[in-house]
Amino acid sequence: MPLLTRRRLLGAAGAALALARSEHPARGAGAAPANGGTLRVGITGGWSTLDPPHYTNVSERQIFYSIYSPLFSLTPQFTIGPGLVQSWTVSPDGLRLRFQLQPGVRFHDGTPCDAAAVRSNIERILDPATGSAFRTILSPIREVRAANPVTVDLALSQPFTPLLSWFTEGPGFMSSPDAVRKWGAQYGQHPVGTGPFTMAEWVKDDHITLRRFPAFWQRGLPHLDGVVYRPLNDETVKMADLRAGSLDIVDTVPAQQQRAISNDPRFQTLVLPGTRWPMIRLNTAAPPFNNKALRQAVSYAVDRVQIVTAIYFGQAQPAYGPISPVYREYYDPAASRYGYGHDPQKARAKLAEGGQPNGFSFTLEIFTSPEQTRLAELIKAHLAEVGITANIQAYELTTLQDRITGKRYQAVIGSWTPRPDIDGTMYNHFSSRGNVNSMSYRNATVDDLLERTRTIPNGAERIRLYRQIQRLVVEDAPWVFLIFENLMIGMSKDVHGLPAIPDAIMRFQSTWIEA
Amino acid sequence: MNETAGAGAPARPRGPVLRGPRPAAAGVARRAARYRLVVWGGTIAAGVAAGVLVGPALDRVSPDAVHVWAMMHPPSTAWPLGTDDLGRDILSRLLAGGRVSLGVGLAAAIAAAGVGVPAGLLSGFWRAWVDTTLMRLMDLLFSFPTMALAVAIVGVLGPSLRNAVLAIAVVAMPRFARLVRGQVLALREQDFIEAARAIGVPAGGIIRRHVLPNLLGLIVIEGTLAVSFGILTEASLSFLGLGVQPPAASWGSMLRYGYPFLDQAPWISIVPGLAIMLTILGLNLLGDGIRDLLDPRLRR
Numbered sequence: 001m002p003l004l005t006r007r008r009l010l011g012a013a014g015a016a017l018a019l020a021r022s023e024h025p026a027r028g029a030g031a032a033p034a035n036g037g038t039l040r041v042g043i044t045g046g047w048s049t050l051d052p053p054h055y056t057n058v059s060e061r062q063i064f065y066s067i068y069s070p071l072f073s074l075t076p077q078f079t080i081g082p083g084l085v086q087s088w089t090v091s092p093d094g095l096r097l098r099f100q101l102q103p104g105v106r107f108h109d110g111t112p113c114d115a116a117a118v119r120s121n122i123e124r125i126l127d128p129a130t131g132s133a134f135r136t137i138l139s140p141i142r143e144v145r146a147a148n149p150v151t152v153d154l155a156l157s158q159p160f161t162p163l164l165s166w167f168t169e170g171p172g173f174m175s176s177p178d179a180v181r182k183w184g185a186q187y188g189q190h191p192v193g194t195g196p197f198t199m200a201e202w203v204k205d206d207h208i209t210l211r212r213f214p215a216f217w218q219r220g221l222p223h224l225d226g227v228v229y230r231p232l233n234d235e236t237v238k239m240a241d242l243r244a245g246s247l248d249i250v251d252t253v254p255a256q257q258q259r260a261i262s263n264d265p266r267f268q269t270l271v272l273p274g275t276r277w278p279m280i281r282l283n284t285a286a287p288p289f290n291n292k293a294l295r296q297a298v299s300y301a302v303d304r305v306q307i308v309t310a311i312y313f314g315q316a317q318p319a320y321g322p323i324s325p326v327y328r329e330y331y332d333p334a335a336s337r338y339g340y341g342h343d344p345q346k347a348r349a350k351l352a353e354g355g356q357p358n359g360f361s362f363t364l365e366i367f368t369s370p371e372q373t374r375l376a377e378l379i380k381a382h383l384a385e386v387g388i389t390a391n392i393q394a395y396e397l398t399t400l401q402d403r404i405t406g407k408r409y410q411a412v413i414g415s416w417t418p419r420p421d422i423d424g425t426m427y428n429h430f431s432s433r434g435n436v437n438s439m440s441y442r443n444a445t446v447d448d449l450l451e452r453t454r455t456i457p458n459g460a461e462r463i464r465l466y467r468q469i470q471r472l473v474v475e476d477a478p479w480v481f482l483i484f485e486n487l488m489i490g491m492s493k494d495v496h497g498l499p500a501i502p503d504a505i506m507r508f509q510s511t512w513i514e515a
Numbered sequence: 516m517n518e519t520a521g522a523g524a525p526a527r528p529r530g531p532v533l534r535g536p537r538p539a540a541a542g543v544a545r546r547a548a549r550y551r552l553v554v555w556g557g558t559i560a561a562g563v564a565a566g567v568l569v570g571p572a573l574d575r576v577s578p579d580a581v582h583v584w585a586m587m588h589p590p591s592t593a594w595p596l597g598t599d600d601l602g603r604d605i606l607s608r609l610l611a612g613g614r615v616s617l618g619v620g621l622a623a624a625i626a627a628a629g630v631g632v633p634a635g636l637l638s639g640f641w642r643a644w645v646d647t648t649l650m651r652l653m654d655l656l657f658s659f660p661t662m663a664l665a666v667a668i669v670g671v672l673g674p675s676l677r678n679a680v681l682a683i684a685v686v687a688m689p690r691f692a693r694l695v696r697g698q699v700l701a702l703r704e705q706d707f708i709e710a711a712r713a714i715g716v717p718a719g720g721i722i723r724r725h726v727l728p729n730l731l732g733l734i735v736i737e738g739t740l741a742v743s744f745g746i747l748t749e750a751s752l753s754f755l756g757l758g759v760q761p762p763a764a765s766w767g768s769m770l771r772y773g774y775p776f777l778d779q780a781p782w783i784s785i786v787p788g789l790a791i792m793l794t795i796l797g798l799n800l801l802g803d804g805i806r807d808l809l810d811p812r813l814r815r
Contacts, residue, residue, distance in 0.1 A: 235775060236774060236775055236777065254775065256600075256775065256776060256779060257778075260778075260779075306583055309583065310583045310586060310601060310602075368674070368755070368756025368757070369756075370771070370772050370774075370775050373756075373761045373772060374600060374601060374772070376761060377579075377581070377601055377761050377762040378581060378583075378601060380762060381579075381580075381581040381601075391760075392760055392761045392762065393674075393760060394674055394756050394760060394761065395673075395674065396670065396674075396756070396757075399670075399673075
């Protein structure tokens, strides 16, 4: 449930907010969007490829939404809406899907984005030679057929509820088959999509400049002449650039600066509650955390409320399970009752139950960022109160990633941002077949339930299953649940028309700058 | 590479130095000024050393104790230098962190000298293939930018204090070797060495009794500079998260983790920054002063 803060000026709501703060009148609040201008964007990360089937990080995903259009869109309510697919039907058994495409859509190179192009894109991911990480996700697709230029038929080998939501991101971005053929392995440096902007210039490690695509399929859009993305991994530098006016918008405002930016009349903010959740992953296959009671002891010893105050300056809420409020009806407030509150008494009892009444020590691995360091230092202090010693060891990102995928750790601080379907969070982490289950977590009941959630449609039954799963996962404690962080996008007051979608991606097709 | 190019301190020109007579008073003033540098530098360095050695014992708050209720408290009577972003006492952390910073600087300088000085002696005294082998090796180390090399070494070995010391020693070592080699090349041609050789003193004895004592001053000077280089490099490594492991502090790590709060609580990073600056200033004044005092051309 994204909140509107300050004057995020979308129609009447925005105008009303602007009136409420008349000391900083927003000119053009209710006015028609202006065309022109270049938006300067500061984001965390760096790009290695802009080929969607091969993307590796969120900063690449940020740019995809400017260069490409997904088959389906995400709504601010985190539900699925039309994209390149105008309308769709699913057969009652969930095995046959029919997509009606927007007619007349063209790629940046002028070739048509028709049913054949969609088929070619999906088949490219399914082809093992492509080497896409999405291949396993799309594996229930048995056949793709172009029934006519604007109709695509999919046949599945088994029902797969999360499929459509995957088409809102990586696998859903349509590349020009001509360009893919022409550039081969180099395509990632020369992306050609159907999105609102085309690639103009890419200076490695410095910036990517995009230019307006005049033949964009959404008539009258985009308003901007261009977008410049700059990777800025030092948040202090990024915020200084925003303040100095050399950036118009930044992807995240660090927690400690959120209040100052919200109170500064030169800026407006967009708050997305619960869109990122740091956690401690515990390796359940190796001592000491192959012992469930010790995992629970750590969970009880951590003071989440203090973490919210001290590390996130109040811009977060305590997490008592893996399912964030961004999943709306799937979020279960009951977790705060059956989950782990801060309870040193119970932590000591669990230590005794786990055969370590005097505590034990383990290595807590982190990425060398100030945020993770502060978090780890505070958690170390919490654990020390019940006699548990956490030795902090910091690694740079690629080394740490290797240690996580190689499962060569005892405990490691990680972080997660939501995938559009809850399956992308729950199955990937907590199924023994999940692709990011580095905890080696295995619970036969959870495995069964997770498989079942994939085959039944969204609704009361699926919600009930996920509540059951969450309860089992919380009991097993393969993660130390910490907090759900509120992500804040910060921008100049002159930037308008940015949709608030809880995947924390900035989409600029209808964004405009007030002159 | 020819005999002197690139050496840390080239051999002094020999032969008569042509200079006019100089008023005695001016010479005394000059020497006194140099002496003052040594006193100032020595006082600062000794003061810092005493502070970090004795300080932690006197301090009442544990440097790692978290006081969330007193987060980012500005300097006050209760918190003389303020508290950091987790409410830890900055004074305590400064004193404890100083032990780490100075310790790393000293350990790295000693290790660098321990390898670099013998390498330079061997190179300069025996020349030929020993010289070629050792000096090409040093050239290799020299050809990397120092920070990049240190980061690469810690990156490969894994971030820890011991590896940081090792990395700093490796990048500081070639300076010692070059400097000593250059001096030895000049010394070994001097008459007193020739004489020692003529009466049959073995090579080891010549190095020990005649060459090394003549280099000691120089090594001490280079040593003070290496300590300050070590402190700065540790600060840089810690700033990149490659030095001391949290929650332990060094001045560099305090600077790094205080930096995101520069606009809300500037004291968190300014205090360790000042400590680094002061210590480096003291050490460099000390080193410069000693060098000037020992320089025969200036000793009139």
